[in-house]
Structure formats: C-alpha cells, structure tokens
Amino acid sequence: MKRFIAIIMTLCLILGLSSVSVWATEAATWQSETPVPEKTNPAEACTVGNKIYVFGAISSGHTVKIYDTETDTWAIAQSMPIYKTGFGCSLVEGKVYIIGGSSKSVEIYDIQTDTWTMGQPMTVTRQHISSSAVGDKIYVFGGSDAGNKWYTTVEIYDTQTDTWTTGQSMPTKRDQLSTAAVGNKIYVFGGSGGSGNILDKVEIYDTQTDTWTTGQSMPTRRCALSLSVVGNKIYVIGGYSPSESYLDKVEIYDTQTDTWTNGPSMLTKRQNLGTTAVGGKIYAIGGINSSGALKVVESLDVSNEMPTPSLAVLLEEGDTVQLSNSYNLNKNTNYTWSSTNESVATVDGNGKVTAVSAGNTDIYVQDADGTFNECIPIKVVAGTDVLRSAVHLKIGETAALYVTDDISEVTWSSMDESIATVSSDGVIIGINRGLTIIQATYNGEMYQIYVRVTR
Numbered sequence: 001m002k003r004f005i006a007i008i009m010t011l012c013l014i015l016g017l018s019s020v021s022v023w024a025t026e027a028a029t030w031q032s033e034t035p036v037p038e039k040t041n042p043a044e045a046c047t048v049g050n051k052i053y054v055f056g057a058i059s060s061g062h063t064v065k066i067y068d069t070e071t072d073t074w075a076i077a078q079s080m081p082i083y084k085t086g087f088g089c090s091l092v093e094g095k096v097y098i099i100g101g102s103s104k105s106v107e108i109y110d111i112q113t114d115t116w117t118m119g120q121p122m123t124v125t126r127q128h129i130s131s132s133a134v135g136d137k138i139y140v141f142g143g144s145d146a147g148n149k150w151y152t153t154v155e156i157y158d159t160q161t162d163t164w165t166t167g168q169s170m171p172t173k174r175d176q177l178s179t180a181a182v183g184n185k186i187y188v189f190g191g192s193g194g195s196g197n198i199l200d201k202v203e204i205y206d207t208q209t210d211t212w213t214t215g216q217s218m219p220t221r222r223c224a225l226s227l228s229v230v231g232n233k234i235y236v237i238g239g240y241s242p243s244e245s246y247l248d249k250v251e252i253y254d255t256q257t258d259t260w261t262n263g264p265s266m267l268t269k270r271q272n273l274g275t276t277a278v279g280g281k282i283y284a285i286g287g288i289n290s291s292g293a294l295k296v297v298e299s300l301d302v303s304n305e306m307p308t309p310s311l312a313v314l315l316e317e318g319d320t321v322q323l324s325n326s327y328n329l330n331k332n333t334n335y336t337w338s339s340t341n342e343s344v345a346t347v348d349g350n351g352k353v354t355a356v357s358a359g360n361t362d363i364y365v366q367d368a369d370g371t372f373n374e375c376i377p378i379k380v381v382a383g384t385d386v387l388r389s390a391v392h393l394k395i396g397e398t399a400a401l402y403v404t405d406d407i408s409e410v411t412w413s414s415m416d417e418s419i420a421t422v423s424s425d426g427v428i429i430g431i432n433r434g435l436t437i438i439q440a441t442y443n444g445e446m447y448q449i450y451v452r453v454t455r
Helices: 002-010 329-334
Strands: 030-032 044-048 051-055 064-068 073-077 088-092 095-099 106-110 115-119 130-134 137-141 154-158 163-166 178-182 185-189 202-206 211-215 226-230 233-237 250-254 259-263 274-278 281-285 297-301 312-316 320-322 336-339 345-347 352-355 359-366 373-381 392-394 398-402 410-414 420-422 427-430 434-442 445-454
Touching (some): 044 088, 051 095, 051 281, 088 137, 095 130, 095 137, 130 178, 130 185, 178 226, 178 233, 185 233, 226 274, 233 274, 233 281, 312 320, 312 352, 336 345, 410 420, 420 434, 427 445
Parallel strands (some): 312 373, 392 445
Antiparallel strands (some): 030 297, 064 073, 088 095, 095 106, 106 115, 130 137, 137 154, 178 185, 185 202, 202 211, 233 250, 274 281, 312 398, 320 352, 336 359, 345 352, 410 434, 420 427, 434 445
8 A cells, every 4th residue: 555655646647447358259350451562471460540551572582562441441551662571660659661581681661751762771681580660769680691690689679869779689689570569568489590590489578677577478379470469468379380380360368467368360371471450459460371472351340359448638639738746747767758659649758748640649758777667558549629738737627538439438537626626528727736637437447547736
C-alpha cells in the first residue's frame, strides 16, 4: 500500500486501469485477402493509419506496394533507390527506414511525400538482419555477411542526428531473426546461428539499460519468421523449421508472463513473409515456400485479443500535452520518456508530448534503474477544436479525455471538484492547485486518470 500511495502522489499517469487481454480463440481463423500485385519475397511491412506499406519483391527487389485495409485494394509507390534483400525495416515519425541487407546503405522513405533520401550507412555490411524502433532510435540486430560470418552486433541509428552508435552485443549470434518492441524492450526471436543451427532462443534487450535478459524459448525452432505485436503479446508467425520445413504455425508470447500459447495456423505455409497489425487484424503478406515466391495475403481477426478500452489523453494533430512527475516540472528530466509509436506522438526529455498524426500510442516513463516504469495512453485525432493541454493543467485550462467514440455510453465524475471538474463529454477544467482523480464508467468497468492542477 505504501508503494502505491507513493506512486500516485508523485506521478501523473494512468494507474489502476482495467486492461484485460485474452488468447486467440479456436474459432479465430485466417482469411484470404486481395493478393499482392507481384510475388514478394522477402516482404517487410509497416503500418500507417489504415494502410500497409510493403517493401521488397522477388524480381525487381525494389518496388513499394501500398495496401488499403479498408478498401482491400493495392497501389504502387515510388520504388526503392537501391536493389537489395535481407534488410531491416522500421517506421519513425512518418518515415520508413530501410537498413542494411546486401548493402550497408540506409534508404529513408517519406510516406507523406512519396520520396526517398539517403541516410548514414551502417558501419558493417550485414544481411538477414532485423530492426526495431523505440522512440527516435532504430536498433539493428545480428545478421551475416557473404563470407558466412554470423554477428551478435547491435547498432543504434539516431534518426534525429543521422548517426550510429553501438549497443551491447546479443548473447547469441544469428541471422534470419525477427525482433519486436514492446515498451522500452526489444524481443529477439529465433533465427539461424549458422551450419544449420536453427534457434528457438528468445533474448530481451532493454534499450534504457543496454542490457540483455533471456526469455522462455519458442516451442518451435524457426528462422525467417515474422512478428506482430498485439497489446503485450507478440505473435510469432511462419518461418522455416529444420524438422517441418516451411511453417504455417502461429505461437503467441506473453511479454508480461514469459509464457507461450498456440494461435491459429495460417492457410499457407511460408517463410520470409511480412506481417503487421492494423484495425484489429494481423495481415500476413508474401513470402516463399516450395511453390516459389508468393502473392498471398491473409488476415487474422485479433480484435477480441486487443486490450479493453483504457482512458486516454485525447489530442488533436499538432497539439501538445505536458506530463508531470510532480509540481516541479524540472524533475521530469530525472526520468526517461519514450513513445511506442512516434508516428502518432513524440515525447521530449521533459515529458512534453507532441501529437503528430491520427492513431494511438503509449508514453512510457522510467527511472534510471528500471524499477519504476509506467505509461499513459495517447489518442490523436484530426478535426477537433476543443483540445489544449491535458494531464498537467493550470487553473482555468481545459482538456478532453477519451474512452470510446460514443460519449453517451460513458459516465464521468471527479473525485474532487474543487480541483478539477469534468463534463458529460469528458472535458476537464482545472479549478485549484492539487491532485484529483477523474473517473469514467463504461460497460460496467471503472477507469481512472490522475490530473494535476497548478497555478
């Protein structure tokens, strides 16, 4: 109890939320979608809004395809400037970074302008790598070279300064691995350690402490696999196994409990596919199997596995929100702040959030030794006109909170209206200096957010 009170009195973040996830049910099955316009192997995919950007192709190797998940249609974007395969692909602030592969170059695709620029190359040419973004940095793991050398290397690309640094090496050398970020940690799955050594190992990299820990091994050894994150769970999809060849298997890793369950198998066995989650579905795109390179696109409905709605700070594109650890904002710099999706919202070292584009993200704050780690959800929308600062308010300022699109289903209340009030549509007003709790009741569940008001 003492620790709980200490936390809520020093940090203005969501606490005590109901966030329940369930596993994929047996009834959940993969469905066929409109195929890719051309056979795509290997495939890398990134999601922005309701669109999936797919990079790579078997013949030309440099085409970019755009899949609209709402209309189930494809379009062609500006081609990659360099032909290569085995590259990493990460999205940061509306730009896709194509890193390494059969060359050590870095190509940067601007989604808004449909144009390419070049970044600073990696220090060493590595192919069959994997990359994941946390904040404005991209972490590049493992790989191999043409001389059959396998790497444990971790290189870190700063997208703001176009510079590279080195992180703590992986415990296990590997290529054809796959990585995924959840919060401030990056999870490394499977791959090949050379000489036919296909791995089941899971290793976890903490981006804040530059240290490694070990997770529970995969039930199935595999390389050339793909990952998709749904809440705190990572879906491990497809790949190649020495005992089963091409895989249709889906295994689900819970990052909170370090445990595994089985998911529904894909319709098509394959490796080198690209996967991504959008709109309550996971999409599996392209790849290769014994029939050759594939155009196949399949989707799995995971909407039932998504976390239940949580109270979020609602911002308009371009708006800002100041998060706080205490009444003294200067103490914010004692913590590390990060956003799980910088294409939606960024956060600076003092806890100030800037909304970039429509979508959802979590803002994490962590102390130096990692013993304290909390987050607040952010929802960014377009076209609203009532939004200003939120969470950390001055007297007289307003902010809008969000649970669901249908405001008639939500009942709002303030536990201390002398500090802040809340209207029936979730707009709060700072009244006097202090800390209060705003509550929302939705579908029988209670959600809370702590709001701090200063003069």
